[in-house]
Amino acid sequence: MSTIERTAYPRFKKNISSKELVKIYTPNHEEIEIAHRVAKGEAQVLNFILMIKSFQRLGYFPKINEIPIEIVKYLCSQLNIASDVDLNLPNRTLYRYNSSIREYLNVTEFGASARHVITEATYKAAQVMNNPADLVNVAIETLIKERFELPAFSTLDRLARHIRTLVNSNIYENVLNKLTSDKKLQLDSLLYIEDSENYSKFNYLKEIPKSATINHLKALGNTYQLLLSMGDVESLIKEIPIAKIKHYASEAKVLDASEINNFSIAKKYTLILSLIYMSKVKTRDNLVEMFLKCLRKIQNKGKDELKKIQEKNRVKTENLISILTNVLLKTNDNNKNDTTLGQQIREIVNANGGTEVLLTDCDTISSYNGNNYLPLIWKFYKSYRKSLFRLIKLLEIRTATQDYSLIEALNFLIANEDKRTELLPFTLDLAFASAQWQNTVMVKEGGNTFLVRRHLEVCIFYHLASGLKTGDLCIDTSEDFADYRKQLLPWEDCEPLVSDFCTEMDFKENPSEFVAQLKSLLKEKSIEVDKNYSDNGNITINEKGEVVLKRAKAKNIPKSALDLEKAIHKCLPERDVIQILCNVEYWLNWTRHFGPLSGSDPKLENAVERYVTLAFGYGCNLGPTETSRHMKSSVTPHMLSFVNRRHVTAKKLEEALKDIINLYDKCYLPNLWGNNKIAAVDGTMHDLYKENLVSEYHIRYGGNGGIAYHHISDKYIALFSHFIPCGVWEAIYIIDGLMKNKSDIQPDTIHGDTQAQSTPVFALTYLLGIKLMPRIRNWQDLKFYRVDKSHKYKHIDSLFSDVVDWKLIETHWKDMLQVVFSIKAGKIVPSTLLRKLNNYSHKNKIYQSFKELGNVIRTIFLLGYISDIEMRQQITSTTNKMESYNGFSKYLSFGGEGVISENDPDEQEKRIKYNNLVANAVILQNVVDMTLILKELSANGVEFTKSDVATLSPYITKHIKRFGDYVIDLENIPKAIDMSISIPMK
Template identity: 50%
Template sequence: MASIERTAYPRFKRYYTANELDKIYTPTRIEIAFALKVTAGEENHFNLLVLLKVFQRLGYFPKITDIPLAIINHIRTVLDLQEDRSFSYQYPSTLSRHKKAIRSYLQVSAFNQKGKALITAVITESALRMDNPADLINVAIEEVVKERYELPGFNTLDRLVNHLRKEVNQQIFSQVISQLNPEYIQRLKDLLDNYAAVERSPYNDLKKLPQKSSRNHLNDLIVHLTWLETLGEIAPYLQGLTRAKIKHFTSEAKALTASEMKDITLNKQLTLLLCLIYSAQVQTRDYLVEMFLKQMKKIHNLAIEELDSIRKRQQITTEKLISVLTDVLVVFNEDVPDSKPLEKLESIFKQTGGVEQLLTECEEINAYQGNNYFPLLWRFYKSHRSAFFRLFKFLKIESTSSDDKLVKAVEVLLSNSHRRGEWIGTEVDLSFVSQPWQKLVLVQSKDVTKVMRRHFEICIFSYVAAELKSGDICVFNSEAYADYREQLLSWNDCQPLVEAYCQQLGFPTQAENFVENLKNSLTQTASKIDLGYPNNTSVVISEQGEPVLKRPLANRESASLKNLEAVISERMPERNLIDILRDVDYWTNFTRHFGPMSGSDSKLERSTERYLLTTFTYGCNLGAAQAARHMRGVVTSRMITFVNQRHISLKGLNAALVDIINRYNVMPLTKLWGDGTTAAADGTKYDLYEQNLLSEYHIRYGGYGGIAYHHVADSYIALFSHFIPCGTWEAVYIIEGLLKNKSDIQPSIIHADTQGQSTPVFALSYLLGIQLMPRIRNWQDLVFYRPDKETVYQHIDSLFKGVINWELIKTHWSDLLRVVLSIKSGKISSDMLLRKLGNYSRKNKLYQAFRELGRVIRTVFLLRFISDQKLRQQITAMTNKVEAYNGFSKWFCFGGEGVIASNDPEQQEKTIKYGDLVANAVIFHNVVDLTEVLLQLRKEGFFWEREDLAALSPYLTSHIKRFGDYLIDLDAIPPALEETLNLGF
């Protein structure tokens, strides 16, 4: 049976606040009049109103005995009835008559065969796309509500969903298996048997994770892909399955051991195996490309470092050559008739190594003048040569545009892989490569242009890396490096959505009008800033045209605030982390989102206790073994690991976070800190071991690790997080974090630092209705763009260095909308798109259009930034909040010496989510404790200023115990929360 807690099926809460009772369960005058009209007598009148309000909330009629006393008492009080007036139905006929009257009043139909047929069709269709019973139940509920039917009982829905889901899955399994011959079936079954020499099955090899990027590991991964491809082309067998279904079956297969796989039915077993093999093939191609890109980046970096080293070494040589030149000039400058210049020059050259040595030294200096390190690449590339050739003989690359010059050059490259000579004899079109590369690769000899093999190889592999990043070429049967354009909605699908979307965001629906509005916005903003410049005392433009912002005076902390903070620090009750998680779960029931992957009820003993202890263990990065040692035998490390792997998913952690955020958002104290319209994003490094593909060395922080990229609301709570590699441009994830945030707090303004912006990000955020307002380091170096060449400004003209190409935006207006609507519909993620659009492309017009639109939006922002001191202060305050959250959340990551031990990318992401769950739980509990302390202080006659309360922060840790034995008492019930607590504002 599916867990009702993990569905949207309406049910009564554990307790109700006065505010909730008043808002939800207070009968209106119209409802009271309706009750008086259809009933006779005070008792019937009262009974019907209770039933009506409950039905309005739940959508179905519960058992009379299940209705909470708090609701009954509240309605009795509102109706001003005597306390002894009870709620009960003596006669079933009266109850039936009241239900019929309520359905008629609310225009809702009783659930019948027609309603069952309706949701049967919806569930069957949805079961082809999703598998979790809770999700299918939610789909059915949504359809029932939309069609205005009374909700059937949960057991009815659960039985129907399980029956239909099983039926659909059996059809899928049968369809897949019908395509397999007996020999291949036996081969798949053999994957579950252990190798003869070791106690390990090939099934475990299907789950193999990549190690850190290196030449040897690249070779190992190529061998792994070779083995995977010997298992056959899997895609044809899975043609009838959606991507979501394949992903679910793959996750289920990953969670099962080989022996557990053997215990399930053969049809399901084989389908799960095929999904796992297919996903392993696709992911391995992605891993290989990722490793190739990292190795190419490393090769280029080593060559750049070598060039810098050569320059330092050549400084002595340069000084020597200048000295020789000086001596030569002195000889020729001597005004002595009898002197013999030639003999003197020979003497000078002989003393400094001879003419040939001097010429060699001159050639070396000429070779490495400027920034051209390309001649040095071969030294670092040659050891990778065979691996790269093997890789691209396996990977099939395709051009995503009609310009396929690079793909043809790769074909030439591969066809000459056996050559060891200096030249290649095949003609190749290299018109797409830059002038420095052409100068190096193409050599003119006796009116014939030759291609230098070594430099040609490095050149082509370098361009392959660049175009894989930009999406100008794609990898067949890949996911991260597939052609993202194929994932976009077609323009025919987009057209019906354009008008409503543009109206929602206030955009014109025609390209000409859109561009005209943009141009007016830039023109008016620039003119306004130019006009106000003489009165703007916070910015000065120097004679060289460089803008300089004056620092505002720092705000001094008031004495009353210091006093209030000191008193609060003394009064805050001491808390244990596990007790905090227990209390917050009681208030929010966030553990309802944890349970078996099947979606059914948990069969674990004391499941809530297990879930809370697991959350604590991984949220504090303790590790299962270390945590179990401090739990006095309550659970073992194996139990903790089992719950983490089988019962708590990324989806469940995100849903649990939403529950805490939503409950936090209604607390009155949080409204003083922010209204939820603004958020900030920033990353902080977490240490990792080296043996995984995500881990990279971070120059700024030092050491290997990844970046936890947090989105934090203006009210201090964390909304969403990603775990990304070091070196990734963080702006790629800034929009996706807002789109994936499903809480009640939905910011429309996002702040970040320099890493959180680029022109494509400015463009995409604007088209999604998000205002990007980053704090940019060295913003003076960015280019301001004027509306047209003719526009000149009196005071700020020197800021502008470029002109907007409006025609480019107008031409690709429909393409821009197509991308945005595809993101909104979930067809493609914004981070995948921005990974492509964040890299320069000479042939991708979509990238160029996004860049041009971003130039407009960023110029408008920069003009506002330099002219509005309050805006700059707001940006600084918000980015300070997210930086404070980074430190606050890391305070709880005290286990494992701060190193995330897992090499599994999914587990690494889960560790960050666990950490957010612990941090948000503490933030919530701190607000509860702060509120209680403030109320107690007011009772004692202590008064405070509203400004002082607004300056408080929930990032308090001095009262929290992190160490000791980790025990939990679920019988200790915390006090109920009351959102209407009057704090005097």
């Protein structure tokens, strides 16, 4: 049976605030009239009102003794009835009251028709959902929508579990019926350990990719070949929805071979096939990712080699300059005749090695004087050659555009793989290659043009990598490198949405009118800044056209605020992290989101205690071994590792985080620090082991690792976090975090640093109704765009260096809307799209249109940024909170010497979310403690103002005990949070 806490089944809250009593349980005049008409006597009227208000809250009639005493007392006071009145009534009377209430609320009693409705809805949902709690929620939502009374929770739970079993059994049997005896033997062989092996081949299906080296590329290729040897898996499970396949695969991934063997034959084969399918997809993506990293590594080595050569040639260059200087000095002597001058020049040449040596030096310097490192790449490419050829044969790469020149070149390359001749006939269309590459690849000999085989190979692989990055090339059976254009909603599905969307966003529906609207916005902002230039005082443009911004003065914190902060710090009770997690668990029961991936209830002894221990150990980066050592309970490292793998996913952590965020948002203090509309984004590096595909060296941060990319509300709480590789542009994940944040805090304005912006990001956020307002370093290097060449400005004209291509925006207005609707519909993840829309996408028209729209929006923002000092102060203030959070969360990640010891990308992501969970729990506890202290200080006569309180921060750590032995005490009940608390302030 599912635990009721894991579902949305309505229940009375443990602690009901006075504000909630007034808002939810106050009877209106009509309800009181009906009560007096139906019921006779004080007790009966009170009983009727209790039933009607409870039903409005719950959707079903509770037993009278289940209604919290706070509600009873409140309604007694509202009805002027003594609170000690006897509420027991005969069943016949209660039945009559319930019938009257249903009639008044237009609700139908749960019966056969209701059961039929929820059976259909739950059966349909079970085709893609697997968790019983989710199916129960579907049933509840359907009943409420259709205005049926909710039955007992056990009724819904039994129905959901029965339907899930039925749907899954049908799926399992359908798969089993498709399997031949040979295929069954093949699948069974994965689960057995051969004499020559240390473990079964089943483990290969769960293998984690390592760092991008030639040996690891070979090993991953071998794994992929094993997966391909399993034959046509896709046709066996093609009728199963992809969401269901992913669930089965994730369930199989955390099990070992012996556990899989314990399932029924049909279920066993279905889970294995799902895991093979998803492993194929993931391995294919990992192969491409490793291919891209290997190519980048080869390219960087070529660049480094060029620098070394140029450094070595510096002596030759200086020597040649010295020789030329001597020659010019001799030539400058007008008293010498040509014969004498010629002899002296020859002496200078001979003294420096002779003509041939100096000509060779000139050729060497000339060859490497520019930035052409391309001829040097072969030296580093040749050791990868065999593996790269094997890779492109395994991957079915195709073009996503009408340009087939690169695919034809790839086929030509494969056909000539074994040839050792240096020159190949010039029979290819090299339109895909840059001019520099074409000059490197082509050579003329005997009046004919040939292709240099070595350079051609490198050139084609180089452009294959570029095409896969930009989406010009794709792999159909991939997730990250599929044709993103096919993931977009068809335009016929988008067209009906245009009118409502444009009304909501205040956009013009017609493309030409939308462009006119943009022109007007840019023109008005430019004129406004130019007009106010003289009176502004925050911006100065000198004669050279250089812009100087007035530095914003830091706000002085008044002494009263500093004194208040000291008083609070002095009164804060000492707390350890695990105690805080227990307190938050009592308030929210956040551990209810954890449990087996199958959706069943946990069969752990002391499950809540185990989950709290797990969150503490992983959130503080101690890991299972160190956590076990410091816990006085009998928890072992294996227990913790087992529960982490089997019971917790990134999605479940996000659900637990959402609970904490929502409770925090209802507290009093956070509303003095910010609002729900502003957030900041930033990344902070975490050290990783090198043997994984995520870990990279980061120039900006230094060292190998990955980036924890956080979305932080201006109320200080963390809303969402990703764990991303160092090599990506962080801005592409801005929108992902906003779309995946399902909490009550929903920001529409985002601040960040330079990494948080690019022109496509400015364009996409604008179309999604998000205000992107980053703090940009070296903003002077960015282009400002004017409406057209005829628009000149008296003061700020020197800022503008280019004109917007309005025709491009108008032409691709529908294409951009199609992208926006696809993101809103969840058909494509913003980061997947923005990863393709980068500087390599020169041929991509969608990229060009987004870039052009971004030029407009970024120019408007920059004009406001340079002219509005308050805007700059707001951006700085919010991004400072972001940077403070980075330090705060790392303070709580005190284990493992700061190194995330996981090589699995899924586990790395979970580690960051565990840390968010701990950090947000501490923030919530700090706010609760600060609120109580402020109330106590006020009661003791200490005066302070709202502006004093607004300077405070919940990132307080002095009272947090991090080290020592840890004890979980779930019986230690913390004080209840009263959301109605307000602090008297001047």
